[in-house]
Amino acid sequence: MSTPGRDERPFISGVVEGFYGRPWTMEQRTELFKREHQWGLNTYLYAPKDDYKHRMYWRELYSPEEAEQLVALISAAEKNRVEFIYAISPGLDITFSNPGEVAALKRKLDQVKAFGCRSFSLLFDDIETEMCPADKQAFSSFAHAQVAVTNEVYQHLRDAKTFLFCPTDYCAAFCNPNVPQSSYLQTVGEKLLPGIDILWTGPKVVSNKISVESIEEVTAVLKRPPVIWDNIHANDYDPQRLFLGPYKDRPTELIPKLRGVLTNPNCEFYLNFVAIHTLATWCRSSATGGGSDVEMGYSPQGALTLALSDWLQELMSADQPGGACRSARLRKAPQPDEEPMQTDAAESLYIPGPGENPLYTAEPLTLDDLNLLSDLFYLPYEHGATARTMLEELDWLRTHREAAAAQTEEWRGRAGKFDSMCDAVVQMFNRLSNAPNRSVLYDLYNYICDIKSGVGLARAYVKTLGGQDQPSAQTLTDDPEPWGFRGGLSGEFQRMLPGHGNRDLFKRPPMTAVYCVRPYCSGDKAEVQKIFKELQRREEQSPKLISDSLSSGDVAPSPQCALVVEDDIGVCGYALALTDAKQAAATEQRPGSDTLLKDYPSLVVVQVLPRVTDPSPARRMVTQLLSSIRSSGSRGVFCELRQSDRRMLDFYSKLGSFEHVPVDGSLAQDAVVMATKFQ
Numbered sequence: 001m002s003t004p005g006r007d008e009r010p011f012i013s014g015v016v017e018g019f020y021g022r023p024w025t026m027e028q029r030t031e032l033f034k035r036e037h038q039w040g041l042n043t044y045l046y047a048p049k050d051d052y053k054h055r056m057y058w059r060e061l062y063s064p065e066e067a068e069q070l071v072a073l074i075s076a077a078e079k080n081r082v083e084f085i086y087a088i089s090p091g092l093d094i095t096f097s098n099p100g101e102v103a104a105l106k107r108k109l110d111q112v113k114a115f116g117c118r119s120f121s122l123l124f125d126d127i128e129t130e131m132c133p134a135d136k137q138a139f140s141s142f143a144h145a146q147v148a149v150t151n152e153v154y155q156h157l158r159d160a161k162t163f164l165f166c167p168t169d170y171c172a173a174f175c176n177p178n179v180p181q182s183s184y185l186q187t188v189g190e191k192l193l194p195g196i197d198i199l200w201t202g203p204k205v206v207s208n209k210i211s212v213e214s215i216e217e218v219t220a221v222l223k224r225p226p227v228i229w230d231n232i233h234a235n236d237y238d239p240q241r242l243f244l245g246p247y248k249d250r251p252t253e254l255i256p257k258l259r260g261v262l263t264n265p266n267c268e269f270y271l272n273f274v275a276i277h278t279l280a281t282w283c284r285s286s287a288t289g290g291g292s293d294v295e296m297g298y299s300p301q302g303a304l305t306l307a308l309s310d311w312l313q314e315l316m317s318a319d320q321p322g323g324a325c326r327s328a329r330l331r332k333a334p335q336p337d338e339e340p341m342q343t344d345a346a347e348s349l350y351i352p353g354p355g356e357n358p359l360y361t362a363e364p365l366t367l368d369d370l371n372l373l374s375d376l377f378y379l380p381y382e383h384g385a386t387a388r389t390m391l392e393e394l395d396w397l398r399t400h401r402e403a404a405a406a407q408t409e410e411w412r413g414r415a416g417k418f419d420s421m422c423d424a425v426v427q428m429f430n431r432l433s434n435a436p437n438r439s440v441l442y443d444l445y446n447y448i449c450d451i452k453s454g455v456g457l458a459r460a461y462v463k464t465l466g467g468q469d470q471p472s473a474q475t476l477t478d479d480p481e482p483w484g485f486r487g488g489l490s491g492e493f494q495r496m497l498p499g500h501g502n503r504d505l506f507k508r509p510p511m512t513a514v515y516c517v518r519p520y521c522s523g524d525k526a527e528v529q530k531i532f533k534e535l536q537r538r539e540e541q542s543p544k545l546i547s548d549s550l551s552s553g554d555v556a557p558s559p560q561c562a563l564v565v566e567d568d569i570g571v572c573g574y575a576l577a578l579t580d581a582k583q584a585a586a587t588e589q590r591p592g593s594d595t596l597l598k599d600y601p602s603l604v605v606v607q608v609l610p611r612v613t614d615p616s617p618a619r620r621m622v623t624q625l626l627s628s629i630r631s632s633g634s635r636g637v638f639c640e641l642r643q644s645d646r647r648m649l650d651f652y653s654k655l656g657s658f659e660h661v662p663v664d665g666s667l668a669q670d671a672v673v674m675a676t677k678f679q
């Protein structure tokens with residue numbers, strides 16, 4: 001069997017469909033071949049983990065219908081000058097020492113060879129390393145078992161153009177004790193036939209960086225340069241992550257030291273434009289003989305800009321990739337005996353009249369939108385520049401929230417900057433949602449909807465801190481709407497585990513605030529007045545309430561009926577009560593208040609600053625006050641609230657003990673009474 005010299009074989013470059021989850025369709029793979037040919041890539045490795053005849057039921061032959069599809073796919077790859085490598089993954093349950101198992105493997109690959117395939121791969125990744133008793137008797141190690149079967153299959157196929165082997169220890173992190181001393185890799189390197197190439201993911205399964213030194217190290221052990229199976233853009237391990245950053249942190253000096261590079265990208269086919277396009281740019285940087293990024297001019301940011309510019313054209317095309325125009329598909333072509341349908345242009349074109357709503361016009365998607373999208377969904381170990389800035393600004397605004405109350409120029413400026421960045425995310429979402437290419441949008445939608453929701457919550461929080469908006473009812477409630485929090489059982493498990501959040505890419509994530517509820521003292525009077533005035537400032541044309549005399553300090557609270565809450569900045573809320581509110585009501589000259597006071601003689605007022613987003617401190621203060629008021633012999637307690645104070649109205653409603661009480665003539669205009677009786 002003659003094998004071409006290693007230097008004569010082309011550098012392998014392209015895509016491996018090797019993720020867990022729904023495999024790509026035949027149409028999508030055909031479109032991939034066209035893109036690879038257009039961008040100068042030459043290889044496709046067929047290895048979808050959840051194609052059950054590739055992995056779980058590897059022994060089963062393909063049906064006539066499946067065979068027809070594979071024949072067409074292999075032909076499409078050949079037409080676009082893309083090498084189709086068929087991979088099979090028998091490692092879940094193969095008995096290496098059983099000749100019948102090896103025969104089944106050969107029979108399956110012979111079938112695919114008859115389809116026109118000339119390149120193959122055996123994968124032994126992500127499997128148990130413990131051999132069955134029969135294999136332990138036949139082989140001295142797991143590596144020897146894999147090598148023996150791989151060599152036999154390779155020799156059986158005879159004229160395979162390319163043959164790839166994926167080891168079980170396919171990255172440095174799996175090697176024991178390390179790469180140079182790994183007995184598994186040593187056996188593979190020494191025993192595997194020289195015509196077989198070996199797949200390698202780098203230092204880790206998902207490698208942040210791959211250095212020249214690390215490749216030279218593994219090459220020495222394997223006795224051949226590896227083919228990189230690169231998971232830098234893979235997202236099958238986390239359904240909330242998507243990677244739209246450029247191929248980077250792999251110096252181009254690697255190219256002459258590798259047999260090839262295959263990217264295993266995002267599960268969603270249409271979202272891999274950037275991943276594949278930038279890999280192609282990286283591979284072309286060595287077209288004249290290799291060298292560093294600087295020498296050949298490869299720039300990750302430059303490659304990204306080029307990819308996004310091309311992607312924008314696809315997004316703005318109503319044609320789905322590889323298909324016909326949507327509008328053409330929606331129109332019914334006239335049959336031979338039919339007359340074309342006549343339409344009146346005046347009837348089909350709607351023009352709004354005076355005072356009517358204008359027609360909705362979608363703003364076109366821009367390159368800035370795609371740059372922002374890439375920044376928000378960048379790479380596994382790195383946020384894009386805009387995402388980093390947004391996290392830094394939000395952290396600063398939260399940390400310096402005491403400056404928000406004082407409305408310092410710096411705080412207002414940075415809050416405005418953060419708001420503008422949030423608005424850009426919303427506008428990007430809107431323009432993407434209206435992009436003509438719906439195939440890309442449908443793959444993107446869950447991701448951009450999620451980031452829009454998260455940014456919206458952060459935006460509302462900052463506005464509340466700065467007093468630019470009424471505090472949202474969602475910010476002080478233990479019963480938010482589902483869209484007001486990031487849910488899921490998996491997330492709750494993680495939040496209960498030690499070290500949760502210590503792998504966040506932003507190294508100073510906001511910490512949960514600690515609140516202290518304590519009795520009110522005379523020194524707190526000025527702080528309570530300050531909070532009262534701050535909240536009054538937010539209200540326009542606020543009605544005068546009976547409880548205002550308590551908050552302003554004009555009336556002293558009853559003994560054991562005053563509390564304050566503190567955070568790391570200082571006093572941030574208070575709860576005050578009068579066990580007998582008759583005198584305070586008389587002072588405010590409220591006619592008809594006797595009816596209310598007969599059933600609810602006591603008064604309570606609770607207020608907290610907007611920076612307190614946890615309802616627990618306010619709930620604790622109310623609980624303590626109600627206990628004290630009840631001990632005084634009171635029959636019930638009421639509170640007065642302004643109708644515009646949606647946050648506290650929601651808070652009292654969610655407590656479960658307070659109810660709305662209709663009262664005639666005893667209230668200021670635009671005020672609401674809520675009350676509770678003691679049993």
